[in-house]
Each structure stands twice: as structure tokens, then as C-alpha cells.
Amino acid sequence: MIENPYKVLDLSHGASVAEAKRAYRRLAMRWHPDRNPSHEAEARFKRIKAAYELILDPERLAAWMKAHGHQAPASEPEPEPEHEAAPSPAPEAAPDRPRGEDLVQTVSLSLEEAALGCTTLVTLTTARDCEHCAGTGRVTYTHSRACRSCQGIGRIRTPEGTEECGACAGKGFVRKAECSACEGSGRVEAQRNLEVRIPPGLLPGERVRLAGQGQRASATHAAGDLYLEVALRPHDLFTLVGRDLHCRVPVSILVLMAGGSVTIPLLAGQRPLKLKPYPAHGLAYRLKGEGFPGKGGKGGGDLLIELVPEFPLHLGADEQALLRQLQARIEANLALHAPNLRDWQDRLAARAPD
Numbered sequence: 001m002i003e004n005p006y007k008v009l010d011l012s013h014g015a016s017v018a019e020a021k022r023a024y025r026r027l028a029m030r031w032h033p034d035r036n037p038s039h040e041a042e043a044r045f046k047r048i049k050a051a052y053e054l055i056l057d058p059e060r061l062a063a064w065m066k067a068h069g070h071q072a073p074a075s076e077p078e079p080e081p082e083h084e085a086a087p088s089p090a091p092e093a094a095p096d097r098p099r100g101e102d103l104v105q106t107v108s109l110s111l112e113e114a115a116l117g118c119t120t121l122v123t124l125t126t127a128r129d130c131e132h133c134a135g136t137g138r139v140t141y142t143h144s145r146a147c148r149s150c151q152g153i154g155r156i157r158t159p160e161g162t163e164e165c166g167a168c169a170g171k172g173f174v175r176k177a178e179c180s181a182c183e184g185s186g187r188v189e190a191q192r193n194l195e196v197r198i199p200p201g202l203l204p205g206e207r208v209r210l211a212g213q214g215q216r217a218s219a220t221h222a223a224g225d226l227y228l229e230v231a232l233r234p235h236d237l238f239t240l241v242g243r244d245l246h247c248r249v250p251v252s253i254l255v256l257m258a259g260g261s262v263t264i265p266l267l268a269g270q271r272p273l274k275l276k277p278y279p280a281h282g283l284a285y286r287l288k289g290e291g292f293p294g295k296g297g298k299g300g301g302d303l304l305i306e307l308v309p310e311f312p313l314h315l316g317a318d319e320q321a322l323l324r325q326l327q328a329r330i331e332a333n334l335a336l337h338a339p340n341l342r343d344w345q346d347r348l349a350a351r352a353p354d
Contacts, residue, residue: 003047003050003051004051004068005020005050005051005052005054005055005061005064006051006055008047008048008050008051009023009024009027009048009051009052009055010023010027011023017055017056020052020055020056021052021136021137021186024048024049024052024137024186025137025185025186025187027048028045028048028049028137028184028185028186029185029187031044031045031048032045032183032185033045049178049184050166050167052137052184053138053166053167053176053178054166054169056138056176057169057176059169060168060169063169064169099222099223099224100214100215100216100222100223100224101214101215101224102214102215102224102225102226102227103124103126103213103214103215103224103225103226103227104207104226104227104229105122105124105226105227105228105229106228106229106230106231107120107122107196107198107208107228107229107230107231108231108232108233109198109230109231109232109233110232110233110235111232111233111235111238111240111267111292112267112268113198114198114200114201114202114203114204114230114232115200115201115267115292115293116200116267116268116293117197117198117199117200117201118197118198119195119196119197119198120195120196120198121193121194121195121196122193122194122195122196122228123191123192123193124191124192124193124194124213124226125189125190125191126189126190126192126214126215126216127187127188127189127190127215127216128187128188128190128216129186129187129188130179130181130182130185130186130187130188131181131188132179132180132181132182133179133181133182133186135186135187136179136186137178137179137182137184137185137186138176138177138178138179138184139176139177139178139179139180140175140176141174141175141176141177144173144174144175145173145174145175145177146172146173147165147167147168147171147172147173147174148167148177149165149166149167149168150165150167150168150172152172152173153165153172154168154170154171154172155170194210194213194226196208196210196228198228198230199295200293200295201292201293201294201295201296201298201300202230202295203230203240203243203292204230204231204232204240205229205230206229206230207227207228207229207230208227208228208230209225209226209227210225210226210227210228211225212224212225213225213226214226237265238265238267240292242301243291243292243293243294243300243301244291244292244301244302244303244304245267245290245291245292245301245302245303245304246304246306247264247265247303247304247305247306248306248308249262249264249305249306249307249308250308250310251275251307251308251309251310252310252312253309253310253311253312254312255275256275256278256283256307256309257277257278258277259274259275259276259277259278259280259281260274260275261273261274261275262275262307264303264305266290266303267290267292273285273305275307283306283307283308283309284304284305284306284307285304285305285307286302286303286304286305287302287303287304287305288302289302290302290303291303291304
């Protein structure tokens with residue numbers, strides 16, 4: 001039994017073909033099996049498609065309405081495909097102009113790219129009107145063709161027996177059919193590449209808005225906006241905390257003791273850091289303004305350096321001999337070179353028995 005097509009498409013009785021087309025697209029986007037993984041999606045989509053095809057065929061629709069005691073709707077001219085309609089001259093900001101959906105896409109950046117700004121290539125997948133059917137979801141054949149639903153028989157088998165094929169109204173042939181390129185939805189997905197300039201100083205989670213680069217519902221609709229949300233890849237040197245950068249720099253224990261220079265990394269290059277002989281210097285440094293920059297040229301964070309002592313390994317006989325000479329010189333005047341060690345030795349000596 002053929003269902004009420006207007007009820008299936010959630011339309012008022014006698015709605016126009018244009019209204020049916022919009023309703024079909026909306027429902028197809030929701031219930032098409034490729035988009036909806038639920039068990040009922042396939043059956044629901046078949047009902048929606050059959051209802052839509054019935055409304056698009058004036059002869060079948062008139063026969064259905066007569067059979068169900070409804071007055072046939074007044075004939076209306078076949079609407080032109082929406083993509084051929086001239087776009088509205090109104091500006092995109094006009095509040096009453098139909099507008100496509102906004103899109104949000106993540107853009108993955110290195111810490112340097114986000115801090116200093118960069119140009120990146122974004123691949124965007126959006127839907128557009130199908131070129132094969134001009135966005136209608138239907139194609140018209142030059143000559144009648146056998147109905148694919150019933151294989152030209154005009155009837156289909158059901159658990160209760162056989163019944164008239166709803167796709168061709170029992171004729172066994174059709175002049176119009178679902179577009180195979182878009183599977184009757186009127187829309188196909190397409191990829192396009194955008195070269196985007198990312199401004200400096202964007203933190204993770206912040207967005208860049210590209211007006212008019214989002215989804216376009218149809219040729220007569222203004223496109224929505226595209227929002228690129230920044231995500232940062234892990235960095236091998238820096239950890240970002242707010243707008244401060246933290247970095248652990250390994251330094252030879254000998255350099256820390258004798259003083260010298262150590263190279264520290266920056267977001268853009270590197271620089272030397274001079275050290276006095278230990279303990280005249282500490283192990284932690286804060287370099288003002290050398291962290292993650294602020295947006296719009298405003299003040300950024302700091303660079304926090306933590307020096308990590310590194311002890312030499314796998315010393316040869318010559319190196320060990322040099323260290324023993326150094327140790328002998330230190331022990332000759334512990335009060336000057338190692339006061340904590342001298343204090344420890346004195347406390348141990350005080351515990352010794354007389």
C-alpha cells in the first residue's frame with residue numbers, strides 16, 4: 001500500500017514540488033544509510049524516497065489522490081534546478097538571506113607556527129549541488145526505461161504477497177528516476193583546498209574565522225563560515241603553560257662548577273646564556289618576553305629555563321687522574337671549597353670514641 005507522501009515528508013496536503021524538494025533533502029541528510037548507522041535508517045529512507053518520487057510524478061500523484069479521495073492539486077510548472085537560479089544581489093550579511101551551515105575544522109600546527117604565524121593548506125570537504133541532476137536528485141530519460149524497483153514487471157513481492165510497485169505506479173517503466181551520482185539526495189561531497197594565513201599568537205582551542213567558506217545549502221543560499229580551531233603538536237623542547245614556555249636544559253656539572261656559556265633554545269633560533277662559577281648562579285632562569293607571544297602584538301609570556309646537571313660518564317684513566325688531582329686540591333681547604341662537607345666531617349669526628 002502506497003503511503004501518504006505528504007505525511008511521510010512532513011508536509012501539508014498539496015504542498016508544492018519546491019517544498020517537497022526541500023523536505024526530501026532535509027530528511028535524506030538525516031536518514032540516508034551512509035549518514036545514519038541506525039537499523040531503521042534504510043527502511044525509513046526508502047519510504048522518504050518513494051514519497052518524493054510520487055510527488056514528482058504528476059500522473060502517479062493524481063492517480064493516488066483520486067484513489068484516496070483527495071482532490072488533485074493544481075498543476076504547477078516544473079521548477080528550474082536551484083543551482084541555475086540567479087544568486088540574490090543582497091549582501092551576505094543580510095539577515096533574511098538563507099545561509100548554509102557553519103563548519104568547524106581542526107588545524108594542527110607546530111608550536112613555532114602558532115606562535116609566529118604561518119600559511120597552511122587546509123583540505124575542506126563540503127557538499128554541493130550534484131551536476132548530473134542539477135541538484136534535483138532526479139534525472140529525466142529521453143525514452144522510457146524499465147523500472148529498477150520491479151524490473152519492469154509493475155509489481156513487487158512482499159511478505160503478504162505481491163502489490164503494485166510504488167516507484168512506477170504499476171506501469172513497469174519510468175521516465176524519471178533517482179540520480180545514481182548522488183543517490184537521489186541532489187548533493188555530492190567535494191574536496192577543495194584553501195591556503196589560509198594563521199595570525200601569530202593563537203593558543204590551543206582558539207579559532208580563525210573564514211567568512212563564506214563554510215557549507216552552502218544550495219546555489220541560492222549564502223555559504224556559512226568556516227572556523228579553524230588551533231591544535232598544537234607536541235614539542236621536543238618546550239612545554240607551554242599559559243603563554244609561558246618551560247624548557248629543561250642539560251648542562252655539564254663541570255661547566256656549572258667552573259662557569260662558562262650554555263646555548264638555550266628560543267622560538268626563533270637560539271642564544272648563549274653565560275654562567276658564573278657555581279654557586280654564584282642558580283639553576284633556574286626567567287627570560288622576560290621570550291615565551292609565547294600575545295595576539296595582536298601584545299605582551300607575551302616568559303621563557304623559564306631549568307638547568308639540569310649532567311655528570312660525565314665512562315671516564316678513562318687520564319680523566320679519572322685529573323679528577324683525583326682536583327679532589328685533592330679541594331680537600332686541602334674544605335672550609336673554603338666545600339663547607340658543607342667540612343661540617344659533616346666535623347660532626348662525624350665529634351661522635352668518635354675518645
